[in-house]
Amino acid sequence: MFAITMLYGQRIQAIIMLRNIDVSLRRLKVLRDNARRALIETIRSFGDSSRDPTPEVDRLLEYFWIQPTNLDPYGIVAKIEHFMNLHDERLRAEVGALAPKADRTQVVNLENLAEVGLALNTIYRIVRHFYLFGKKTMSIFIIYQLEAQLPQIIQEAEAYASGMQAFQLGQPIGDGAGSLVAAKFMYGTEKWVIAKDTVASELSFEGRRLIVLKAEGPGANVGKIGEALTKILEENMGRISLVIMVDAGMKLEGEETGGVSEGIGAAIGGIGVDRFKIEETATKFGVPVYAIIIKESLQDVIAPMKKEIYAGVEEAVNRVRRLIRERTREGESVILVGVGNTIGIGQ
Amino acid sequence: MEERGRTLGLGSLMTFIILALILLFFSIFLIYRSMTAYVQGDLPVSFSYLIFSLMGLILSSYFLMHLKNARLRAAKKVPSVFTMVECLQCGFKNIRSFQKGDYVLKRAEGCPKCSQSMLITSIYAEAEQKP
Incomplete structure (x- = not known):
């Protein structure tokens, strides 16, 4: 027993941590899938009933924006503002096109719902990346870091998920x-x-x-x-x-x-x-x-x-x-x- | 982790509980065997039984605690959202369930006391335990 602990202790620890991460990753996946489903259903209620919005929603959930480089920080605020506006406008336009029956208020609410889905999808993908990378390399340091950050990550994801009801129904947050x-x-x-x-x-x-x-x-x-x-x-x-x-x-x-x-x-x-x-x-x-x-x-x-x-x-x-x-x-x-x-x- | 999400169904949960309980009862049985061996003066056998029974007890308690935590996580609070409507004329207040389309400072239904249109003054969530 002592020899096993000495030789394989770290590996056993890594396996236990990977198991914990796996449980959290499944929770993140459920949250992401719920957000995706809610977004599809809400868009469907405002959109063309003959058209399935799922492929467009999946495309929206992979949407990203690249922050301007800060190698030369002079004037960076204006650059960030420009790209942020571009991101918001494009997302709003895409959501508006998918839900032609929605009024202005509903389009803005849908845009926020899409942002929630996007955030949850990003969190899930990043955690899955480090989980699989840790599993592949069995690097205790990668697994440690991920496990240490998981409570905060889960809290953040659950915060996003709890906002879905509000964005779907237009309730104050x-x-x-x-x-x-x-x-x-x-x-x-x-x-x-x-x-x-x-x-x-x-x-x-x-x-x-x-x-x-x-x-x-x-x-x-x-x-x-x-x-x-x-x-x-x-x-x-x-x-x-x-x-x-x-x-x-x-x-x-x-x-x-x-x-x-x-x-x-x-x-x-x-x-x-x-x-x-x-x-x-x-x-x-x-x-x-x-x-x-x-x-x-x-x-x-x-x-x-x-x-x-x-x-x-x-x-x-x-x-x-x-x-x-x-x-x-x-x-x-x-x-x-x-x-x-x-x-x-x-x- | 596969892309297909696996969820712990009721069948798997029951199997998990049954296995943990079998382990627990087996550990208790080993304690009994350990005590019997001790009374008979067979100290090495008694010690081995004791070690294995302790390991079994620790493992089964760990599994059962894990299940208890999972149950606690599952019983998440679901918030109910209420709308408070007030009549600015006569001060009448009514709290009802939130309806789609409600928003704070929106003119709402007529006041049952003075027939003036009431105002939505707040929309708030109160946590309720899932039944």
Whole structure:
């Protein structure tokens, strides 16, 4: 027994780890297949009944975009933005062509559903690649690395999977918490489109001029918040006393879902294009940017919005009011930005 | 891993449980044999039985724990989504199941109290255990 352990211990360990990875890989496959099935069924309900969308959906699930090279980082943000826009436009056009009966909101929701399927397919393919590679080489280091990262990978995949129901039915998701805060201020005022998929409105709040920005709902949009905010700051030549950004923020283990925290800086996620634009313009005009985040887990971000997050939204609305009262005087202008995917949230 | 996904069916699950239980009972039997050998003064045989019974116990407990964890994973919470509609006129509130087409700040059905159209003020998920 001792000799076997000495000679084959590492191999036995590798086999046990490969078995664990195999179980997780099957779970990932089920999640990917469910997303694919949901996408095909939803597209079929909006598309030509005589045509089977399966080959086109399979093609969409393999879709990729190549990030610009950062060998020369100068001007990389504009390049990333250009290719990201291209990716979004192409995906939307392809989904729109597959579902001709869908209206604009439904096309945007379908686009997000396709993104979920694409993400799950990518995760599955990458994990399968390293699993098979580890199995082929029996390299303990490759197998170790994959097994160590699996809990996080599974969590991420399950987060994507939990968002499918929301994108199919048009339900608000946790990421929309910031948008909901803005929507609560916007309701009943006149709105205008300020950038692609982004709306703005102006109202008076206790003697202050309040400009509110959010992505255009109730479709699954995130809008062009950076572009919209830059436009308003430039139009007002920086005569803005305060910018308040509200977004969903990642909670740490042990923290409560729906808890609210305040800070400084541009509260906006994504690849960084919007944050870059906001930081650039705010610095140029010397405008203070305050951030409020509503805490939620990775899974809550894409899943249908939980009741606790609604409580956080109410708290964030009160914090916005307090900040405006405390940090500005009557007659001054404030911008409130509600960041996040606005699926299931009107304005 | 084959491209064809294999799932653990009910038959395989039952076989797995039966094998784990057989192993468990066999290990208990070996403990009994070990004790009998010890009473008879045959210490080497008693020790061998003890080692094998312990290994069997560890293995069968591991399999059964693994199954318990799989069951826990299977009982995932399925969220039910509710829509809250409010009448801004008289303050009447109603919570109903989410219907396709609902969205927050959408004008909804008429208020049963004052007949004014109500407003969807929130749509939220509450976790429910799968039956």
